[in-house]
Amino acid sequence: MARTIKDRIARLDSRRSGIDRLTAVAQDSQLEVLAKSLVQEGYKNRAKEQPYTEYTLGSMQEVDANYTRISLEEADRIAKQLTSGLNNEDIVVDFRIQGSVAANIHIRGVSDVDLLVLDAGFFTYDAAGRQSRAGHYNSPISFTPLSALNTLRTRSEAILKNKFPAATVDVSGAKAIKISGGSLRRPVDVVPSHWHNTAAYQESFSERDRGVYILDRKKQQTILNMPFKHIDELNQRDAMTLAGLKKSIRLCKHVKADSDSNLVNGLPSFDIAATMWHAEIGGLASGYFHELAILAETQRHLDYLARNHEFAKTLSVPDGSRRIFDSAAKLNGLNQLSIEMDDLATQVAKEQNLLLKIYQPTWRDILETLRTVSLPAA
Known part of the structure; x- marks a missing residue:
């Protein structure tokens, strides 16, 4: 100190x-x-x-509630633009907030917001889970989750650059597209990902038990996180x-x-x-x-x-x-x-x-x- x-x-x-x-x-x-x-x-x-x-x-x-509200509004603004752009390319997505802002443990008035953009066209699952064993997951996809997330990442980068031309869109990160400045009141980290139905989720159907795989583009692998349980x-x-x-x-x-x-x-x-x-x-x-x-x-x-x-x-x-x-x-x-x-x-x-x-x-x-x-x- x-x-x-x-x-x-x-x-x-x-x-x-x-x-x-x-x-x-x-x-x-x-x-x-x-x-x-x-x-x-x-x-x-x-x-x-x-x-x-x-x-x-x-x-x-706590950070002033008005600051947090603005952060969440800007994340929603990004989500709407991505929804429109990705739907035009036949990519259906979900969005969730994760990280310190979602948990209300952030310490900055101007905090980065972690916005998960989830490819909703598919999910992975634990084969030992109840729903899997009961045969409810029987629609295999013709592509790999890794290739789908690489596509999602590439398309999201292009959409953000097009929709927010005055902003800085930093695509150098392995896991997040960082967008700030321009007309944005808060910086947002966009994290390409997809759902994973854990064995616990197949029992409870509670989102706290549902995992997400995020893309590490540099290592060309996906990483399982449990942000909602955390x-x-x-x-x-x-x-x-x-x-x-x-x-x-x-x-x-x-x-x-x-x-x-x-x-x-x-x-x-x-x-x-x-x-x-x-x-x-x-x-x-x-x-x-x-x-x-x-x-x-x-x-x-x-x-x-x-x-x-x-x-x-x-x-x-x-x-x-x-x-x-x-x-x-x-x-x-x-x-x-x-x-x-x-x-x-x-x-x-x-x-x-x-x-x-x-x-x-x-x-x-x-x-x-x-x-x-x-x-x-x-």
Whole structure:
């Protein structure tokens, strides 16, 4: 946490207001974002002359609902243009939102929206599933899913360039077509994909159990994701923690963004969310009454995992598809994020209990302060 707290607050404000990504949006939206950035958010009044506490509270808050609404509207705008263009070429598609915006754990006012464009002309399936074994999937396709997604990718690129001539359409990525600027108020990542009916989906018919295969054009392969199960698991756990889980995830993501260490980049945002999903429910739920208890539980959980790598390596992502800490880089990222959170928790506790500035506080002192202090209402 080498940056000064003043710098960190400035960067936090920049991310939340969207002024850090002005060039990625239309000119009219730039003026709107600049005007919005001049309005002071309510959480700042809860921690006057307590900059570390202000930073913590701001890091936990949702992005302004109006910013999120605009992001979703722009994704819908892209979807309508792709629907029209692809239907003209006899390609029928579905659309879904995935990622941090869909889960409401994004930390930027100007956030990229992940838009899945799904070829609805076919799906793959688990052969061991009930519907498959019952013979309900008996219409084979004459092409490969990989070839279909390559076609979908190529046609989508051409349509976006044609429909949004003033925008930047970046086709260099392996998995997403990135479109920004021009008339767009928010950047959108378009991800070609197709449905996959898992064995669980063949039982439940719930979309949370339905997978998607996305195209990696550079490796010429498809990759199975379970984005809707991931989001549903986060939503359920967040409800159990009285909104504490998503506050903790946002806090971690802001701290990562403000770190001076490159090591923390080894832990992707997806895995940060998965890590905090395993935190103690009661510890996070305490934040409903004492908001800084969320910081206490976040610090405690990260510290425990950083000190117990063998246990950390047993933890799986919420959809159960893989282990979280499956590389040395992720473990190093965990260690660095834990160090950053240690420092933040210590500084916030000292602001809330001036006695802790007089002597070297123990972690029991720090965590007890964070878990019990009452802050002014917004």
